[in-house]
Amino acid sequence: MRAEQRPAGQRGLSYLELVATAAILLILASTVLPLARVAATRQKEIELRRALREIRTAVDRFHTDAVELQKIGTSDVPLGSEGYPKNLEMLVEGVAQVNTLGHKLKYLRRIPKDPMTNSREWGLRCYQDAPDDDSWCGSNVWDVYTKSERKGLDGSPYREW
Numbered sequence: 001m002r003a004e005q006r007p008a009g010q011r012g013l014s015y016l017e018l019v020a021t022a023a024i025l026l027i028l029a030s031t032v033l034p035l036a037r038v039a040a041t042r043q044k045e046i047e048l049r050r051a052l053r054e055i056r057t058a059v060d061r062f063h064t065d066a067v068e069l070q071k072i073g074t075s076d077v078p079l080g081s082e083g084y085p086k087n088l089e090m091l092v093e094g095v096a097q098v099n100t101l102g103h104k105l106k107y108l109r110r111i112p113k114d115p116m117t118n119s120r121e122w123g124l125r126c127y128q129d130a131p132d133d134d135s136w137c138g139s140n141v142w143d144v145y146t147k148s149e150r151k152g153l154d155g156s157p158y159r160e161w
Helices: 015-072 089-093
Strands: 123-125 143-145
Touching: 015 089, 015 143
Parallel strands: none
Antiparallel strands: 123 143
């Protein structure tokens, strides 16, 4: 029956119209869900790259400052660390700089969270370690990586980023 032919008390959709509408919504939802998952993964990858860049920049700044301060003998960076921090917490706590101000040089406000593992635990590499080592020598921090075993959207393992 057409809408014009229906009596006043029988307004609404027919069963066929409801089934067709539900089928269209189901098809649309099934195409949107994978796109939403890819977008969420892409956002986590962006956060991972930003966190790695932040930590690596702090380690490099620490090293540059440590080498300069060791030249003039005004730093408490331990000898044998190659001028790198002994752990990530050292970037947050800071290193005492012996000068007229007597302040500490700090490089991070806090250790960034790894978005792939949802923790602040990072894989660490020493200056003496091989680039693909999974074990940390424990004497300094030269590089960091995520402990996630998953692969990125580009197919490369997150650990290699």
